Amino acid sequence: MQAKFRRRGSVYRRTHQHRIKRARLLARHPFAVPVVTLVCLALITGVFLFVLNRHPATINPNIVVISHDEQQQIVSSKESTVGALLQKLDLKVNEGDVVEPALTTLIQQDDFRINIYRAVPVAIIDGGQKQFAFSAATTSRSVARQAGLTVYPEDTIETKPVTDFVADGDIGQELIIDRATPVNVNLYGAPVVMRTHATTVRQLLAEKKINLKPQDIVNPGIDAPITPNAQLAVIRNGVSTVTAQEDIPMPIQIIPDNTLSYGVSAVRQQGAPGKRAVTYEVNTQNGVEVSRKPIQTVVIQQPVTQITVQGANLSGIKGDMALAGIAPGDYTYADYIISHESGWCPTKTQGQYGGCPAYSGSVPSYGGYGLCQSTPGSKMASAGADWATNPVTQLRWCAGYATGRYGSWGAAYNHWVSYHNW
DSSP: OHHHHHHHHHHHHHHHHHHHHHHHHHHTSTTHHHHHHHHHHHHHHHHHHHHHHHSOOOBOOEEEEEEETTEEEEEEEOOSBHHHHHHHTTOOOOTTOEEESOTTOBOOSTTEEEEEEOOEEEEEEETTEEEEEEEOOSSHHHHHHHTTOOOOTTSEEEEEEOSOHHHHOOOSEEEEEEOOEEEEEEETTEEEEEEEOOSBHHHHHHHTTOOOOTTEEEESOTTSBOOTTEEEEEEEOSSEEEEEEEEEOOOEEEEEEEEEETTOEEEEEOOBOEEEEEEEEEEEETTEEEEEEEEEEEEEEOOBOEEEEEEEEOOSGGGHHHHTTOOGGGHHHHHHHHHHHTSSOTTOBTTOOSSOBOOOSOOOSSSOBTTTTBSSGGGGGGGOTTTTTOHHHHHHHHHHHHHHHHSSHHHHHHHHHHHSOO
8 A cells, every 4th residue: 555655656746847847848938938928917907807897987977068959958978079979969960060179079177068060051063063062161161171172272262142042943052163274384494383363374473473574484475365274484584593382381260169168179161381482593603503592482372271269168167267366368378287287187186097087085195186286186275175176276276386386377388398297
């Protein structure tokens, strides 16, 4: 019997030693450590997601005001974006409808405003062609863009209501596009395309402000008619010239809109930079350029103004800036800093991401906390006993911090932009 047990023990020892040897060999394998690491990370991630799903973070809902179909709908929502909320409410966005702000805009404050503008039928007359579209765009160029048409800056567009839908066969609005004529111009040696409503070369030169000198030659003559894709050359004899194209900055028009929440914006007309051709007279000596001077500047494509509406409604949490005594001229600076520090969440602690959590009943004694991420949060007690939950109290402290440390909200903003902290 003892011999039998000795044999079994010997077998067990040999098996155990074999497993140890095999494990050591695997450990020396070049892929052993990465594979084991990946398996461990997968297990940890699975456990984390399991716990997170069983105990999701509490996110305070935001009050959202939606204006649509001649009514105003007020809802309480935890959805993170405009598009997600509209989908949850089954509010359809049809062809040509316009939603302001955009569907991807984050909902990060109470009393958030959303406007849905419903499309109306539009008849678009483009040359001899007529097509129909639906659009809620507020500018004629935006309507054409929604309809998939390319409209150049020199094209003119007239919008007019349909007054006799029986005779016209249309209802709603008519959009009439008068196309500019493209002309291929060789401008002092540089080929450019210009678009014009001029009917003769003389009119084109005057429209584009091309000032001819006695030594300039125009081919064909200045009284020649303008036809689509005509060839036109402007040449200066006796001197060396070079023409370079430059961008003209895109103009931006900002319109305040009290129907949108402060801090959000929407583009109502896409803009575009223009182009100009600058011709230089070049002075060379021994084949080397020694100087140049501009002799002609011609706008070959007009810039298109971008029209942006900017929310001005301060009825939500951002309206607390006024209650906290922050001057209107500082709203933009304060909004930028607070948006980047906490996303306008008065109960967010440093390192928290996602939505705005409910107040837990206590504030950590370390790390940032609140709208401006005061470090520690208890510093804000100097502004009021309700500093842990009251955004107005927190904003009062933020304003004192901005002016006390940096001298102004503007200076605090400049510091944040440069260093990503304050």
